Amino acid sequence: EVQLLESGGGLVQPGGSLRLSCAASGFTFSTFAMSWVRQAPGKGLEWVSTISGSGGSTYSADSVKGRFTISRDSSKNTLYLQMDSVRAEDTAIYYCAKAVRAAAGRYHFDDWGQGTLVTVSS
Amino acid sequence: EIVLTQSPGTLSLSPGERATLSCRASQSVNSNYLAWYQQKPGQAPRLLIYGASSRATGFPDRFSGSGSGTDFTLTISRLEPEDFAVYYCQQYGSSPLTFGGGTKVELK
Numbered sequence: 001e002v003q004l005l006e007s008g009g010g011l012v013q014p015g016g017s018l019r020l021s022c023a024a025s026g027f028t029f030s031t032f033a034m035s036w037v038r039q040a041p042g043k044g045l046e047w048v049s050t051i052s053g054s055g056g057s058t059y060s061a062d063s064v065k066g067r068f069t070i071s072r073d074s075s076k077n078t079l080y081l082q083m084d085s086v087r088a089e090d091t092a093i094y095y096c097a098k099a100v101r102a103a104a105g106r107y108h109f110d111d112w113g114q115g116t117l118v119t120v121s122s
Numbered sequence: 123e124i125v126l127t128q129s130p131g132t133l134s135l136s137p138g139e140r141a142t143l144s145c146r147a148s149q150s151v152n153s154n155y156l157a158w159y160q161q162k163p164g165q166a167p168r169l170l171i172y173g174a175s176s177r178a179t180g181f182p183d184r185f186s187g188s189g190s191g192t193d194f195t196l197t198i199s200r201l202e203p204e205d206f207a208v209y210y211c212q213q214y215g216s217s218p219l220t221f222g223g224g225t226k227v228e229l230k
Contacts, residue, residue: 037167045159045167045210047219061218095166106214108157110178112166 002026002111004096009116012086016120022079022096022113030054030074033099033107036081038092039115046092049081050099050107059105064090086120093117124148124213126222134230141198143225145211150191152215158187158196161224162207170209171196201227 008020022034036048049060049070058070069082079096094116097109125148135141145156151174158171169178171187174194184199198205206229211222 044223045212045221047212047221050219059217100172102153102155102214105217106152106155107219108155108169108172108212108214109159109167110169110172112168114166 004113006096006113006116009118011119013122014087014120016086018083020081020094020116024077029077033101034079035097035099037095037097040092088120091120123218124216124220126211126213126220128211128222128225132226132228134228135201136230137201137203139201141201141227143196143209145194145222147192147213151213154190155215156194157212159210160207
């Protein structure tokens with residue numbers, strides 16, 4: 001059974017930094033792309049970033065490009081999202097998702113974690 | 123960027139009724155790379171349909187997806203109590219990956 005467990009969320013001040021983690025189990029982590037998808041309170045879903053299975057390719061939404069960095073450690077079966085220069089509009093539940101590749105940069109998401117809440121406020 | 127518009131925003135129906143949800147894309151979705159997700163309150167989204175019409179594991183055949191190009195439809199043939207939720211479409215034919223705004227299927 002696929003399990004994805006996010007951690008690292010919390011309250012952070014505007015301009016600050018936070019690192020989210022997602023511990024994965026139940027599948028061969030290194031063979032699957034992984035993604036972060038967020039959901040602002042009461043709003044819809046927004047794709048944030050994806051990293052290939054090897055870690056050699058990353059893709060990010062324009063809204064976070066240059067501020068957020070996705071990475072992975074296959075020795076620990078863990079996905080990360082380094083969030084720098086955060087803004088109020090980054091406030092959301094951040095979901096870790098296992099990504100199914102249709103083509104380079106083209107993914108849908110077949111398993112999701114329960115999410116971790118990030119609140120950006122002074 | 124492909125913008126996905128879902129309609130209606132809210133669908134008020136009774137158990138046993140048929141639900142028809144629409145997802146319209148601002149431009150053609152390559153290879154019909156269109157997915158649907160179900161989200162219940164306080165829960166993570168769950169993959170329901172991929173490739174426009176392939177049903178994900180665990181969902182019964184009362185759920186079906188159809189469409190191509192710019193117009194896609196999710197149909198629930200006979201609503202069960204557990205089907206009341208929010209449904210999102212997502213296109214993965216072009217970068218950036220985008221989601222629709224969602225359709226809430228609520229109990230009438």
